[in-house]
Amino acid sequence: MFGISIYLSENNDFEATIESAAKNHFSLIFSSLHIPEENPANYKHLLTRLANAAKKNNMQLILDISAKSLENLDLTISQADQLTTLGVTGLRVDYGLSTLEIAELATKIKVFLNASTINRPFLEELLQAGVDIAQVEAFHNYYPKPHTGLDTVFFKQTNDFLHEYGLKIAAFVPGDGELRQPLFEGLPTLEKHRTCQPFTAALELESLGVDHVYIGDSALRPETTQQFATYAKDGTILLECVVTETLAPELMKQLTSLDRNRMDPARDLIRLENSRPALSHLEIQPINKNTRSAGTITVDNVLFGRYQGEISIVRKDLPAEVKSNTIGYVTAQAMLLLPFIQPGQSIQLSPVGKEMPY
Template sequence: MTCILNLKYHESTVIHMFGISIYLSSDNDFEKTIQQASDKGFSLIFSSLHIPEENPANYRHLLTRLGAAANTHNMQLILDISAKSLAHIGLTIDTADQLTALGVTGLRVDYGLTTVEIAKLAKKIKVYLNASTIDSAFLETLIQAGVDISQVEAFHNYYPKPHTGLDIPFFKQTNAFLHQHGLKIAAFVPGDGEKRQPLFEGLPTLEKHRYSHPFSAALELETLGVDNIYIGDPALQSQTTEQFAAFAKDNTLLLDCQLAPNLDPRIQKHLLKPDNNRMDPARDLIRLEKSRPALAKIDISPTLSNTRPIGSILIDNNLFGRYQGEITIALCDLPIESKINNIGRITPDSIAILPFIKPGQTFQLRPNNESK
């Protein structure tokens, strides 16, 4: 019997810093997108000055709009730049800090800039470095140049081309090194709405996440030491956005489910309320802490629906004595049990969230009648 492994969370930070990506296209409704994201708890924006598919002639006008909207909603705006791309808006590395007047709060820099140029820039505006290319010698050079490391963060790439994303062992090793040197870390997960041109294959940092659900991918990045997580693609589905919003607000995980027809309304009402995994977590089950006290007085008769595949929503029936009324979620395929009724199932996308339900974690089921 193989069960889902509960993953150890990165201890030094609780990630409630989520970001969106907005690209400088003339048909992009920046203002509406940013307002909606802000309302849902997103506080970061990533954009870029060097996307080959966009027209650089429009950059300054579009960036002015983007910066104004970010400022209105008190969202940080991190802009990916190079010396060449700055020239498109009439700036150089020496004058790049002027972007702050447009609402830009940080600059992500990569190839083409010398250590001296990066050090000079970091004294004027927060700088985000390519996380994969930072080493001890480079950091020492920055410090010797008088850079305040608190003004520097690490930012992983996204990878549009399939099979080019990072592997987990390298990612973990890199992140451990960066945290040892006091750097915060950002990375990307793909969206599940509109995909980014030209390949439309998602924009993840980890190759594992290319076709993953964005929210479960984000939760995994947290376990791997990431502090700030951005959606690489331009859009999320509304249901997914609500999952990010609930987690950003009060650390609640939303799980989609299909419930059995003709389920006792009293049981269904409790099922759709927030509950907690017990503080003493079971290996094989998520145990809903509030279920047994709330449902103990209901006589729950055995049914023939007593299979227990992974993701099953289960309730102990009256054959289980004092455990009657306890609701659980199967973390692995379990044998048939006559003392337990199967009353629903978690959708496949939400099964991917189950490993991240910690002891005491608040979560809430929501009905989803569409099979995924």
């Protein structure tokens, strides 16, 4: 599942942001009670607004807390479950709580622990304290300061360990719209994602064992939101492309139709499964454009016999092939998504304006 981050500021239009996110198939909200840039005196009022908007749009609300931050709501740790009356569905606890307090809290509300600091003795102690592991999840931090994000190897090893205990895992990718104060450097979990396109980063997090991906910053560009929405709805990956040839209407229609990578995936190509059956009746003549660098889009011509009409996306540089016509290429950003396309993965090519080939 995908989530957004909402920060408790008077200037934040929670209601519109959450309504839009829900319409785009985001189902989770992360917020925090200890953001030093905000005024804690306003937290109760703002949290009530936030929780009401989350409930109205059927979104889960996970709140980052500590014993100190709860004081701003006139609550103690033993009273933290009272936040459920507002509509908070989970509490992320980073520090200041004992294993006994966590186990007790987990009997009342789902608890999210800092994924990067959990070790085996701590988990065993939690289990000894009688915690219901189904009520506990692991949640990585985001890192506002450049060069402080996690290393990929450590991240994967941590996730593998946490999955041994049956814990679900959440992590952050940066936004690509308005970035979060005070540094405006993105809010990723992995340092390599700091300047990465958010949807690409999200697919990589999934490949590294993450169950729930949150946008750490406050905004996404509309085209990025559409990528997340389409994927969250039915698992389809949108690939922007440039069409370089004038195509027959039937071929152009098929090129931009919903399709999928074959279940028996080729090493070198993404083969669009429905293209050949749909276009086999056409007589596609060879053209003098048949180079096949990585990212190019090809359609097999009459010289390929029964393969005529098959549309492919080239994964790696291949020799020119007179039996395949080069008709376009995916954009540089779409190229980064190709490694995450799985067998049977739904794909839709989306033509955009001219872009220089990479």
